[in-house]
Amino acid sequence: MQKDILYDVIIVGGGPAGLSVGSELSKEIKVLVIEKEIAGETDKSWFIPLDVAEKNDDIMKYTYGGVKRYLASTYSGADLSWEVKQFARYPFIKEKELLSYWIDIIKNNNSQIINNCFYQNHTVKNGTVTVSTSKGNFKSKLLIDASGHNSVVLKNYEMEQDYYWWTIYGCTAKYKERPDHIKIGDYMLWQTFEDTNIDKNASLREGRPVFEYMVLDEETYLFFMLYLNREKMPMDLAEEVFMHMLREEESTKFFHDVEIIEPRFGYYPSGDLPERRAKDNVDFIGDAGCWTTPCGWGMSFILTNYKDYADNIIQLVKENKLDEKSLNDIIKLDVHQRHQILFDKLITHFLSNGSAEDLDKFINFFNIIDPLICEKVFTLRVTHEEIEELLKNFLKYFKLGELIKIIPKEDYLTVIKEIKYLLADLIFEKIFPYHSEDESGYDYYDEVIDEIS
Numbered sequence: 001m002q003k004d005i006l007y008d009v010i011i012v013g014g015g016p017a018g019l020s021v022g023s024e025l026s027k028e029i030k031v032l033v034i035e036k037e038i039a040g041e042t043d044k045s046w047f048i049p050l051d052v053a054e055k056n057d058d059i060m061k062y063t064y065g066g067v068k069r070y071l072a073s074t075y076s077g078a079d080l081s082w083e084v085k086q087f088a089r090y091p092f093i094k095e096k097e098l099l100s101y102w103i104d105i106i107k108n109n110n111s112q113i114i115n116n117c118f119y120q121n122h123t124v125k126n127g128t129v130t131v132s133t134s135k136g137n138f139k140s141k142l143l144i145d146a147s148g149h150n151s152v153v154l155k156n157y158e159m160e161q162d163y164y165w166w167t168i169y170g171c172t173a174k175y176k177e178r179p180d181h182i183k184i185g186d187y188m189l190w191q192t193f194e195d196t197n198i199d200k201n202a203s204l205r206e207g208r209p210v211f212e213y214m215v216l217d218e219e220t221y222l223f224f225m226l227y228l229n230r231e232k233m234p235m236d237l238a239e240e241v242f243m244h245m246l247r248e249e250e251s252t253k254f255f256h257d258v259e260i261i262e263p264r265f266g267y268y269p270s271g272d273l274p275e276r277r278a279k280d281n282v283d284f285i286g287d288a289g290c291w292t293t294p295c296g297w298g299m300s301f302i303l304t305n306y307k308d309y310a311d312n313i314i315q316l317v318k319e320n321k322l323d324e325k326s327l328n329d330i331i332k333l334d335v336h337q338r339h340q341i342l343f344d345k346l347i348t349h350f351l352s353n354g355s356a357e358d359l360d361k362f363i364n365f366f367n368i369i370d371p372l373i374c375e376k377v378f379t380l381r382v383t384h385e386e387i388e389e390l391l392k393n394f395l396k397y398f399k400l401g402e403l404i405k406i407i408p409k410e411d412y413l414t415v416i417k418e419i420k421y422l423l424a425d426l427i428f429e430k431i432f433p434y435h436s437e438d439e440s441g442y443d444y445y446d447e448v449i450d451e452i453s
């Protein structure tokens with residue numbers, strides 16, 4: 001541990017955001033990662049869209065299998081299953097191996113990781129950040145906060161995290177026998193039970209938990225229980241409810257005797273337009289920077305962006321341009337991306353606020369439209385034609401009055417914003433063939449958005 005050196009970057013947090021970005025940065029500049037526990041020991045498991053894995057050649061070898069079939073089943077009667085069109089569109093990640101891969105890169109490049117080192121506070125003076133930790137003070141030109149959903153750095157700046165939150169508890173488990181109707185690659189994404197809330201019609205937001213399972217391979221299941229509320233739910237409650245679902249519910253009887261291997265749990269924000277909230281010499285990534293989508297593809301966001309983000313940071317460090325504006329300009333979203341995020345947010349809030357009956361109706365809606373469109377909404381890959389098709393059918397299926405009741409008042413502004421971005425994107429797509437990666441379009445988009453506003 002070298003306290004007297006000036007690091008280029010200090011990263012708080014040895015989770016996927018900190019280690020992925022740290023590994024890329026370490027190829028050119030001097031990095032220190034501090035982790036309050038042991039870097040790379042995660043209590044999460046991930047699957048991601050295939051094209052995200054494919055974007056990174058080196059990451060592909062840490063993926064396996066994938067979702068082949070989606071299922072939904074509610075106590076109130078909705079029942080649906082659909083095959084994934086192209087196998088392994090959503091591969092699973094060998095999480096520990098991937099994190100170790102990034103750790104090795106950091107160490108081999110002579111950058112450092114310090115475990116059991118808790119970030120406490122920092123100060124910025126004349127372009128130097130002094131970071132106080134449980135193992136003493138360290139100095140760098142830039143501090144990157146990758147400490148996750150409960151960031152102390154954000155708290156020190158008194159920055160609010162005003163989101164809906166996913167609370168999730170589950171486990172990986174070994175099985176000996178698998179009934180014929182449950183297949184490898186199955187993903188039960190929405191199962192509910194009558195006895196998990198006294199109010200039969202309670203929404204997720206009112207405390208109706210959802211059960212999920214995935215069949216990872218010949219011998220492993222992954223189980224989850226999720227809440228989606230304005231607040232994070234207590235983890236001991238989440239664990240208790242999960243164990244009841246796994247061990248006692250009649251409809252999970254095939255799982256009652258599975259052998260639990262490791263718990264999997266945590267919280268993650270149901271994102272919004274990622275807030276660019278950098279300060280001079282300080283930036284935020286991963287869950288701390290709301291690098292996610294409203295339905296919670298945080299790992300996917302990290303894998304999509306970490307290499308480009310790190311390239312930009314290396315450039316800024318070399319040019320010594322670590323002011324708030326330069327940092328905030330790194331990730332720019334065009335109008336198309338913005339309206340996809342807001343659309344996803346509205347649907348996710350609809351899922352949280354809809355009663356059991358509304359959600360059944362929503363699930364059964366996929367008997368009318370192609371469920372692939374739903375997947376695309378959640379992974380931000382939906383086209384205008386598909387949104388048009390979806391909205392047309394949605395408004396036939398749900399009366400406007402019903403929707404107004406489900407979407408809470410606080411989201412009306414989001415609806416207006418979304419209409420604005422959707423229209424602007426449509427107009428642009430028709431008139432100007434700007435591609436989302438064509439940076440020259442960004443400023444122009446913004447100008448016209450201001451006009452429309």
Ligand SMILES: Cc1cc2nc3c(=O)[nH]c(=O)nc-3n(C[C@H](O)[C@H](O)[C@H](O)COP(=O)(O)OP(=O)(O)OC[C@H]3O[C@@H](n4cnc5c(N)ncnc54)[C@H](O)[C@@H]3O)c2cc1C
Pocket residue numbers: 012013014015016017018034035036037039040043044045046047048117118119120146147148149150151152168169264265266267268285286287288292296297298299300301
């Ligand atoms: C159970 C679960 C399943 C998920 N499944 C998926 C999925 O299938 N696909 C997907 O795309 N996303 C998924 N996500 C979301 C994804 O895991 C998160 O978005 C991602 O982990 C965020 O990474 P991070 O590095 O920002 O934060 P974290 O993974 O939370 O890592 C933060 C690290 O910072 C450390 N830390 C915290 N405070 C301090 C401090 N003061 N000092 C030093 N270190 C500190 C923590 O110990 C931790 O190691 C899932 C999340 C959970 C909880």
